[in-house]
Amino acid sequence: MDESWMNSISPFVRAVRIMKSSSLTGEWMDHDHVFTYIEQGEAVFFLSGVKYEAREGDILLMHPFMSHIIKSTSTVPLIQYIFHFDLYYDEERSLLKYTNATKRMRKKVVDREMKLDSIVPISHLQLADRIDLKKRFLLLHKEFLDKRPGSSLIMKSICLELLHIFLKNQADRKDDEGKMTKGWAFIERAINYIHECFSDPQLNNVSISEHVGVSTNHLSHLFKKQLGISIHKYVTHIRIEQAKKRIVDGKLNLTEIADEVGFSSIHLFSRSFKSAVGIMPSKFAAMQTALINENR
Structure with a gap:
């Protein structure tokens, strides 16, 4: 993919959380990007009707307004590291409290926020990248909770690093991965x-x-x-x-x-x-x- 546009992005991190579940989880649709790392367990992700089987060490990256159903398929609880972000900071959007997409929001799709809509939304990480990702995510989570001066800048930089980890592992994906349901x-x-x-x-x-x-x-x-x-x-x-x-x-x-x-x-x-x-x-x-x- 052409990556020249990435030089201009300035991510805004809206929400960071660690989620533990044993059945269905997640919203049907969000107005921002959703980055999900599987820390434990296995799950089936239906993303815009395409089925992906995810396991420990996988990242799923959903672009805005992508419909999704997430269902745990393992005997142990599914643990996900999740953060929501915009590719570009916007003062009006930064004030949004919730992440789920309303009908009104769906009609106001911002073109520049859809730059990642053509990527395959799953990456399988090697062990070294898993360790690196977990360290960075936990720091992101701490900064989000602490909300100390300068946290927004630190979260922006970590978001870029995590995006890089996702994108560099795209080369190892299977070309036939994911089939329409x-x-x-x-x-x-x-x-x-x-x-x-x-x-x-x-x-x-x-x-x-x-x-x-x-x-x-x-x-x-x-x-x-x-x-x-x-x-x-x-x-x-x-x-x-x-x-x-x-x-x-x-x-x-x-x-x-x-x-x-x-x-x-x-x-x-x-x-x-x-x-x-x-x-x-x-x-x-x-x-x-x-x-x-x-x-x-």
Whole structure:
């Protein structure tokens, strides 16, 4: 690829986190670049309908507005080192609090932020590069949390170094890596609809398949065969993720949150939340409050 344009980039790091999960994880779509390093475990990444099998030591780099589903496939928890960034600093975009892409954002795609949309989004690292990457990422994570004077400049430089590690390992990729998922057009239409209508407690397999324009059995078969999950499980996953965001915001009580994300009762919400997250929503809320107080 032509790399001359890279001389002008000035990355802005928006978010840095270490994520541990055992099933589904991640947003459906983000408005910025998402750099993901697999520290532990294995997972299947569906990126714009193309399936990639990732394992410990792999990097996935998603460009803005790339649809993605991430599903752990290992017996041990999936641990990901993740950071979000823009290729170029923009004062208005720097104020964005969240990373998930709204409909309004999708209509305002910035051309210069799409420079990496033609790359193969996976790199397999050699051991030396894995060690180097982990050192740099953990420093990036610390700078992001500390927010001391000059952190933005340090994070910019580390972002460039991590991008270099990703790009230099592209030469070792397999040319035939990644195949389009069969039936992806139907799956994508269904997922977009779920994200638009998750707050409707009447949302179910029938209404979703009617919107997509295929039979309920066929859509259910596609989800199970291609993604390894049921439609119902995916809907519940989205509702729980939306609930977690609202709990962190702290503006609504749990009953209001349950209603807003599409659960028919607080009891169903609590049971579903504990099944997915491992703890009751009340305990999750208490943990978030303690974390906020600790960082003050």
